[in-house]
Amino acid sequence: MDNTLRTMPIGSKAILTSLEGDSDFIRRLNELGFLPGTTFTLLRRAPFGGPVEIGFGQSRIAFRPDSTVRIHIHQFT
Amino acid sequence: MSQQDSPHIAFVGTPNSGKTTLFNVMTGMRKKVGNFPGITIEPALGFVDHEDRRIAIIDLPGTYSLLPTSPDEKLTISVLRNELPSIPIPSAIVFVMDATNIDKSLYLYSQVAELGLKMIIALTMVDGVKARSGVVDDIALERLTGLTVVPIVGHKGIGVETLKKAINEEHSWHIPNTPPVFEEIRDRVHWVKTISDTIIRMKEGDKLTQRLDSILLHPIGGIMSFLCIMAVFFQSIFSWAIPFMDFIESGFSALEQLVLSSMGTGMLSDLIARGLIAGVGSVIVFLPQIIILNVFIVILEDCGYLARAAFLIDRLMGAFGLQGRSFIPLLGSYACAIPGIMSARIIPSHRDRMTTMLIAPLMTCSARLPVYTLIISAFIPPMIVGGFFSLQAVILAGLYALGGLTGLFVAFIMKKSLFKGDIIPFLIEFPPYRMPSLKSLRVSVSERAIDFLKSAGTVIVTLSLILWCLSAFPRLDTDTLATPIEQQQMQLEHSYAGMMGKTIAPVFEPLGFDWKLTVGVLGSFAAREVFVTVMGQLYGTDTTDSDATLRSTLQQTIPFASALSVLAFYVYALQCISTMSILKRETGSWKWPAFAFAYMFALAYVFAFLVHKVAS
Numbered sequence: 020m021d022n023t024l025r026t027m028p029i030g031s032k033a034i035l036t037s038l039e040g041d042s043d044f045i046r047r048l049n050e051l052g053f054l055p056g057t058t059f060t061l062l063r064r065a066p067f068g069g070p071v072e073i074g075f076g077q078s079r080i081a082f083r084p085d086s087t088v089r090i091h092i093h094q095f096t
Numbered sequence: 097m098s099q100q101d102s103p104h105i106a107f108v109g110t111p112n113s114g115k116t117t118l119f120n121v122m123t124g125m126r127k128k129v130g131n132f133p134g135i136t137i138e139p140a141l142g143f144v145d146h147e148d149r150r151i152a153i154i155d156l157p158g159t160y161s162l163l164p165t166s167p168d169e170k171l172t173i174s175v176l177r178n179e180l181p182s183i184p185i186p187s188a189i190v191f192v193m194d195a196t197n198i199d200k201s202l203y204l205y206s207q208v209a210e211l212g213l214k215m216i217i218a219l220t221m222v223d224g225v226k227a228r229s230g231v232v233d234d235i236a237l238e239r240l241t242g243l244t245v246v247p248i249v250g251h252k253g254i255g256v257e258t259l260k261k262a263i264n265e266e267h268s269w270h271i272p273n274t275p276p277v278f279e280e281i282r283d284r285v286h287w288v289k290t291i292s293d294t295i296i297r298m299k300e301g302d303k304l305t306q307r308l309d310s311i312l313l314h315p316i317g318g319i320m321s322f323l324c325i326m327a328v329f330f331q332s333i334f335s336w337a338i339p340f341m342d343f344i345e346s347g348f349s350a351l352e353q354l355v356l357s358s359m360g361t362g363m364l365s366d367l368i369a370r371g372l373i374a375g376v377g378s379v380i381v382f383l384p385q386i387i388i389l390n391v392f393i394v395i396l397e398d399c400g401y402l403a404r405a406a407f408l409i410d411r412l413m414g415a416f417g418l419q420g421r422s423f424i425p426l427l428g429s430y431a432c433a434i435p436g437i438m439s440a441r442i443i444p445s446h447r448d449r450m451t452t453m454l455i456a457p458l459m460t461c462s463a464r465l466p467v468y469t470l471i472i473s474a475f476i477p478p479m480i481v482g483g484f485f486s487l488q489a490v491i492l493a494g495l496y497a498l499g500g501l502t503g504l505f506v507a508f509i510m511k512k513s514l515f516k517g518d519i520i521p522f523l524i525e526f527p528p529y530r531m532p533s534l535k536s537l538r539v540s541v542s543e544r545a546i547d548f549l550k551s552a553g554t555v556i557v558t559l560s561l562i563l564w565c566l567s568a569f570p571r572l573d574t575d576t577l578a579t580p581i582e583q584q585q586m587q588l589e590h591s592y593a594g595m596m597g598k599t600i601a602p603v604f605e606p607l608g609f610d611w612k613l614t615v616g617v618l619g620s621f622a623a624r625e626v627f628v629t630v631m632g633q634l635y636g637t638d639t640t641d642s643d644a645t646l647r648s649t650l651q652q653t654i655p656f657a658s659a660l661s662v663l664a665f666y667v668y669a670l671q672c673i674s675t676m677s678i679l680k681r682e683t684g685s686w687k688w689p690a691f692a693f694a695y696m697f698a699l700a701y702v703f704a705f706l707v708h709k710v711a712s
Contacts, residue, residue: 041521043165044521044523046163046281047160047161047165047523048523049281049282049285050160050161050163050203050281050285051160051200051525052199052200052203052285054281054282054285063313063315065313065407065408065410065411066315066318066319066408066411067411067412068411069407069408069410069411069414070407070410070411070420070522070524072313072407072526076199077196077197077198077199077298077301078197078199078200078525079525079526080523080524080525080526081403081407081522081523081524081525081526082521082522082523082524083410083414083419083521083522083523084521088521
């Protein structure tokens with residue numbers, strides 16, 4: 020997993036650069052509009068290292084960033 | 097389906113689009129469970145009456161795209177692609193489009209439109225857009241799609257009549273304008289964006305949802321509110337349901353007494369009273385819990401909280417190889433494994449779904465409660481420990497926790513062995529919070545209650561009758577000097593059930609069970625709580641009079657170690673034919689219920705053996 024989703028501050032924005040891993044999962048993320056190039060906000064993290072919630076456009080999705088997916092992002096500074 | 101020739105309509109939409117609410121509001125209580133052979137997941141079937149026509153409607157499970165990731169989604173796609181012989185291709189589709197989440201809806205729409213079926217668009221949550229100072233251009237949507245668009249405010253029923261009319265007038269059904277050919281997901285997403293910008297403009301986010309989530313998903317506040325909601329949930333199942341259950345129980349035992357006293361002590365009256373009425377009663381008694389549980393789950397689901405709960409609990413479930421969505425079926429299984437197992441359909445990953453279903457019967461269902469209550473009240477002294485906890489309550493809570501924890505542990509092992517492999521990672525969308533529709537709630541809850549009565553009821557009543565026959569034959573010439581209770585006791589001892597108990601007793605002997613306890617355990621295969629009735633008959637007390645007599649009899653005749661061993665056995669053993677038949681239906685083969693039975697029996701046997709050893 021890419022640590023940046025774990026470490027970036029809550030409420031900060033980033034751009035998704037690439038997704039790797041389970042093809043069904045990535046396809047579903049893409050279908051929900053989460054594609055490379057999407058600017059998103061990290062809305063919150065569930066307690067004890069649980070899932071993360073991100074927002075982009077009118078969507079809000081939560082997923083578990085675990086070892087089966089690699090999410091590369093470019094964080095705005 | 098029965099109505100092969102007449103047109104039928106399918107409801108299609110994304111999850112959380114308000115599709116099922118709209119379906120429930122439109123079809124009301126005139127719903128019947130569809131009979132679609134060869135399909136494990138059955139879509140709901142309902143009818144819409146308009147003027148003098150009646151049209152069949154099926155509610156297909158929500159999906160985000162025509163490339164499925166769960167069995168639910170797969171069904172929808174197979175129907176739309178006409179791949180299922182038992183469900184003919186719909187004459188038209190009512191595409192339920194959520195105005196507040198228009199991008200997701202349009203994405204699915206763009207795929208469904210390619211199929212070339214006739215469609216109508218039901219545009220839901222129009223009020224939600226207005227509440228966010230937005231505008232909906234439904235005329236533009238009509239122009240772009242070439243379809244009839246009916247705006248709906250589901251929970252208020254606005255637009256429902258217009259939709260009924262459109263469904264009944266074939267000239268309102270149109271083949272949609274063909275969307276462009278898309279090479280990649282990206283192109284489709286882009287196209288969706290340009291369309292959605294034309295038809296919906298929302299100035300602000302959903303303030304209420306943001307405010308509620310800042311509490312309900314807060315790292316500390318979220319956990320606290322989750323625990324509070326769970327506490328109310330358990331309180332409602334166990335405390336609020338009790339008066340209703342007592343009422344039903346006393347009603348049925350009064351009925352039994354009435355039959356016995358008015359029809360005399362013949363075989364027929366005994367069959368009606370102790371076989372039929374007692375059997376039906378043992379099913380109906382769970383109805384209050386099933387109803388309360390489902391009211392709770394449906395409200396939490398419809399208002400949008402269940403997705404948040406899954407988010408909060410995902411980490412904990414993940415530690416055992418499960419995911420946040422497994423939480424919902426497991427929670428439901430605390431009332432009854434049957435609705436719990438059925439709700440596992442929401443889990444996209446096949447492996448996670450199987451694991452969840454196979455451990456669901458380990459959750460302490462309400463049928464174990466009468467057994468626990470009887471044994472605990474007979475053998476555990478009502479003393480206070482730790483200041484103000486009653487020891488009986490502590491033991492009871494311990495048994496509940498033991499079932500759940502073992503379940504999670506078994507899940508962990510299954511995910512490491514049987515269901516090893518790639519996990520589809522947890523992914524969930526947060527719908528905005530919404531006011532649940534009362535009409536839809538009523539329809540959903542009664543539908544689930546009827547489903548329970550049908551699937552559990554038929555099995556339990558049949559088995560109660562078989563059990564009655566086993567305990568009533570062969571007849572023993574009754575000694576007229578004996579009291580009726582003694583006669584009953586002797587009859588049972590000489591019956592097939594008694595003989596079976598004595599034959600099988602050596603198997604259970606290491607657990608400290610005598611032949612009477614063995615008969616109780618065997619009888620429990622119809623339903624666990626039958627144990628109490630069988631004990632009453634074997635120990636010659638009338639359970640309908642008062643449980644106190646039975647308790648003191650048990651206390652005097654059963655060794656303490658055996659009593660604890662019985663408790664241990666009931667924590668684990670899968671003694672429920674109804675659960676097994678649901679497992680068969682949901683997994684498509686008898687292999688899995690047989691497996692669940694075997695591993696749970698092994699657990700029960702070993703654990704009861706150890707408890708008996710340690711206690712004696």
